[in-house]
Amino acid sequence: MMIQSSTLIISLLCIILSVFQTCYSVSTGTIIQPSKSRQISWKPRAFVYEGFLTEEECDHLIALAKTELKRSVVANSESGDSMLSEVRTSSGTFIENGEDIQVLKYEEGQKYDAHYDYFSDPVNIVRGGHRLATVLMYLSDVQKGGETVFPNAEELPQRGSHDKDDLSDCAKKGIAVKPRKGDALLFFNLYPTAVPDTMSLHGGCPVLEGEKWSATKWIHVDSFDKIVGSGGGKCSDDNDRCEQWAALGECTKNPEYMVGSTDIPGSCRRSCKRICTLCDGALKAGSGSVTRAIFSAECSHSFHFTCITSYVKHGNHVCPICDVEWKDIPSHAPIAKPTNGTTRVVPILTWPSHIKATSGTLPCIPSQTNSNRSITSNSQSSEPFHFNDDDPLDFQFKFPSNDKSIIRSIDIKTSTELSAVRRSISQKNFHVLINLKAHVTDMNQVNSDIPSPTRRAPVDLVTVLDVSGSMTGTKILLLKRAMGFVIENLGPFDRLSVITFSSNARRLFPLLLMDDSGKQHALQAVNCLFAGGETNISEGLKKGAQVMEDRRHKNPVCSIMLLSDGQETVKNRIHLQEKLRLKIPVHTFGFGEDHDPITLHSIAEGSKGTFSFIENEGLIQDAFAQCIGGLLGVVAQDLQVHIQSLQLDLCLSQLKAGSYSSNISCDNQIGFVDIGELYADEERDVLVLVNIPSVEDKDSGNQMKLVSVRCTYRDPFTKESMATDAIEVKIYRPRSLIEDLVVSVEVDRQKNRFRAAEAMRFARAAADKGDLPNARAIIDRCRMWISESASMRAGDKLCVALDAELQEVWSRMGSKKIYESTGRGYILSGMSAHSMQKATARGDSTETSSPVHAYQTPPMFEMLKLSRMSLPNFLRPKKTQPKYI
Structure with missing residues (x-):
């Protein structure tokens, strides 16, 4: 492939070079040498040819252009007409010879914001098709700045372009090429399939010292003079x-x-x-x-x-x-x-009752737009290079730390798996349960002068929505209604931005405050959604992360919600650690039987978010409602559990915390678990396995201190660092076996939760290899183990729900077709729920008594009630006979 690419590069460069050799009589002696070409990226395909032009050729092109320079223009994305724009501040001229060569001059401070070279307007497209490739020739050296930067490009792992310290801040946003006199940069704007390559987004960084001269040659699909x-x-x-x-x-x-x-x-x-x-x-x-x-x-x-x-x-x-x-x-x-x-x-949304709209509809694009509240259609291609145009947070007044009207707290409870351990024996891997629960108590909600939306931490929310061709018909209608519900239930101090993706990704509007004006703008944009194109999850996710990264102001809580109903068809591989370097939870929603549950689960797991599998299209709004029901009530952030051994010879052997990261010190005396965010009324359970030593001292008491537990966290409302009091965990150490030994149902319940999650993981691995009988056998063994446990015999609700869910998993492994269409997504959503102890939507469940609602909090339940009340009868999900039985 590299040999073919080098051949194509040389062929294109030879064509361009022949233009110069017929344009003027400067003796160059330039010979194209493959060894001088250097690949800087494969996404997009971009190459640098060092020393492509001689100094004489560079100087000659500058001399031809100097007397003809005019302010540079850009193409209008709708009409195709040329227009002035602050996006591009250079001056330039076209040198006619066959196709036009454009010579540009950038003085200090001048730049060209990120843009695509392929056309988005029909006028220029029909004059010769898209610009297949761009050759950018540098005619001068630049002391500082002026780099060409590709913010979306993927850098080759085996080689870097140059030292990042040598680049301007603008150039560090992606892969950059420093302008060097005589070098030529070739990059392709289309995939080999003729589909526009969104990775080819590029810009000219501001010149900081000196001046920059360049010449651009565009290669079109057809003759540029062709009129059709x-x-x-x-x-x-x-x-x-x-x-x-x-x-x-x-x-x-x-x-x-x-x-x-x-x-x-x-x-x-x-x-x-x-x-x-x-x-x-x-x-x-x-x-x-x-x-x-x-x-x-x-x-x-x-x-x-x-x-x-x-x-x-x-x-x-x-x-x-x-x-x-x-x-x-x-x-x-x-x-x-x-x-x-x-x-x-394409139907109309049901608008919130307090928003007035003329004639019952809101147009796609408002006739007058405020510069801070601009809306774009998901078919437009121009957008700012940096997403730093978010609404300011002027309301950020401080609340006194001694205000006792709202009490937020983290309650800690502990249990040991047995009430007593004989003094004469030692016991390895003894289970200690740590239960955390977030509480919010509003002492004067009714008589408060502060509006209720301000009595919780406001949220910055970015929704990344799949609008590819498979979302046509009822799906896009239900997505619009779901987004309308989200918009209606955000408060005036919450902010929302919407990203859509199909073949490309678009930001419909920046982070807007969801006051009446912001909601009206958001609803207008959402109502303008239409489906078409391929599925580019990677680009949508990256753009959503950029909104969060570039914002000038920050609400205390932030999150991304990503919905997709298809497989990644634009061949970009999602590497979460490379593409999403922010500590922002991404809650993913796989919709229908054709989505990619492995990718969506991986994105959620890597960001401490959740993955939901929506089998029934009528449940999109319910799934969104459950998610925001939690987001709108964050009580604690950066929550960390500290465990300290209280005996020198008592060691911490293991911390079971699901997907939450944990660490034990080298001497096995101290442990940490990073929980992160905790919603109102949510619980987290951590099992601490300790090695209990025997007690030989006859004069010691009958109780032994095992560990102490405390929590540190940040209050998102006041932004204060908080800490709980330490709680000591003790156990009775009798000299002989006692008759009334108690087995903790609480500890046994959590053991079963981890067993079920582990069984799902192993069963999924077997099913992915095609071994469905073994996968079902793993589920059967787990169900048998749970059925014989003390908590199941006691009728524990979580254990009953786990058994029902495992039965459902077993049913969805009846055949390869059933597993691949619904089974894999159902299992991964269950794994996400049990490893995080967070509510996820799964399958086609519609009843709150379903086993998938094990971690649902009261605020989530209330938001679900609102969701179901807002849907007309014909859109409410209906029970259907499962196809897999």
């Missing part, structure tokens, strides 16, 4: 079976191949022009009872008039086939009932 019709290509069929495929509905099911888009010409345009892709009905011109009026859009695509008026009535002004934004919109005439088929309508 407004439809982006000829209306013809490239395959004899196009008409048959169109009759079978392929124009709607497979629009990229059949109809094409602004990026890719379709192969069956002629046949698909006879199909209305909104209802899959035939387009028939003429008169009579079997014909319907036809609307032909400016992009050349046609639809039934009744279908398209319904479509645009709800704020959709973008072609559902090619995503071109229309300027000429059909009038909102009364909709006649179609004679054939049913129209597919």
Whole structure:
């Protein structure tokens, strides 16, 4: 592959070099040498050729351009017209020779913010297609700054470009190339499949010292002077079976191949022009009872008039086939009932009652936008290089630390697995349970002068939403309603930003305060969502993390919610440690049978978030509601449990804390468990295994101190560091065996929780290898063990729920097809819940008595009640017979 790439690089550079050699008579003696090419990235494909131009060639290009310099412009993403923008502050000119070569001059402070070289407007695309590749030639050295930076690129592990200390702060945001006179940078803007490569996002860093000269050559898919019709290509069929495929509905099911888009010409345009892709009905011109009026859009695509008026009535002004934004919109005439088929309508959200909207709808893009509250469609391509345009937090007044009106506390309880251990024996791996519970008590909520939203820690929330092609129809409707519910239930001091991803990722709006104005802006953007394209989870997650990383102001609590219904189809590998270096919980939601539970579970596990499996599409809103029900009540942050042995010869042997990190000192006397956040009314349980020594001193008392336990944490509301009192754990040490020995149900319950989580992990490993009989046998053994335990015999609710859940897991391993469609996601969601002791949504459960609600807190339950009350009857989830029994 590298040999082929080097050949392509040399071929492209030779073409460009031939332009110079015919443009002027400077004797260069330049010879293309493969050894001078250096690959800096494979995502995007980017290479540097050292010494591509001689000093004479650089000076000659500068001399040609000096007298013609004008302020640089950018292309309007809608019309394709050139326009001035603060995004690009250099001056430049085009040198005509075949295709245009643009020479640019950057003075101190001038820059070009991050952008893509491929086009997003239909006007430039039809003049020769996308810019396939860019060759950027550096015509001068720059003392400081002026680097070309790729913020999304993945650096090659085996080689780095140069010392990071030599780069400006701007260049340290990604992979950067320092301008050196005579060097040339080649990078590709499209994948080999002709799909735009979002990794090719690049910018010119500000020049800090000196000046920067460069020359840019763009290589297009076709001749740049090629003029084609407004439809982006000829209306013809490239395959004899196009008409048959169109009759079978392929124009709607497979629009990229059949109809094409602004990026890719379709192969069956002629046949698909006879199909209305909104209802899959035939387009028939003429008169009579079997014909319907036809609307032909400016992009050349046609639809039934009744279908398209319904479509645009709800704020959709973008072609559902090619995503071109229309300027000429059909009038909102009364909709006649179609004679054939049913129209597919993008519905309106149910708006919060306190928000006034004219005529009952909110348009996609407001007519007047505040610069701090800008909204973009998820089809637009321009956005700021840094996401530091978040709403300021002007309300951050301080509360007195001695204010006793709200009491937040962490209660600690301890239990030992046995009430007594004989003095004459030693016992290894003796279990001590530490139970933590967060409490919030508002002493004067009713008479408080402070509005209730301020009496909890406000939240910064970023939702990363899959809007790929598989989210069409009811799915996108339910996603919009779920987001409407989230927006309605955030407080005026919470902030929200929405990221959407399909083939690319887009930030719809920055972190906005969810006051009335912010909610209206957010709802407008959400109502504008449409589905289409591939699934690029990696890009969406990275952009969501950037919103959190670049924000100027910070609310005490922050979190990311990521929903996807598909596999990663854009071939980017998600390396969480590299892409998401922030300590921000990412709560992931896998939707339907085709999502990627392994990737989503990995993202959640690596960030201390949760993974939920939503099998029933009607449960999206419930899953979101349960999640925000917890987020809106964070009581403690950076919670850490400290365990100290109280006997020199008593050692800590193990800390069982699920997914939470733990550590034991070298002398086995001190242990730590990092819990992180704790929601109101949430509990965490840690099992401490200790080695108890025998007692030979006859004069010692009958009680032995084992360990002391205390917690430290930060109050997110007052931002104070807090600490609990230390609690000592003691055990009775009789000289002889006692008859009333008590076995702790609490400790036994947590043993069963860890057994169940471990059984799910081993069963999943076996099932992933195709050994389903062994996987089921592992579940059977665990169920038998739990059934014989003291806590199960006592009727403990958690153990009953664990047994029911394990039975469900066993059922979902009945065949390879069942396991891969629903079993894997169900198990991973259960593992996430039990290892974190956090509530997750699983399967198609709709009842609160279901075993999957074991860790649900009262605030979560109340938010779920609100969610179910807000849904109309036809959207509420209904029980269906499981397919796997």
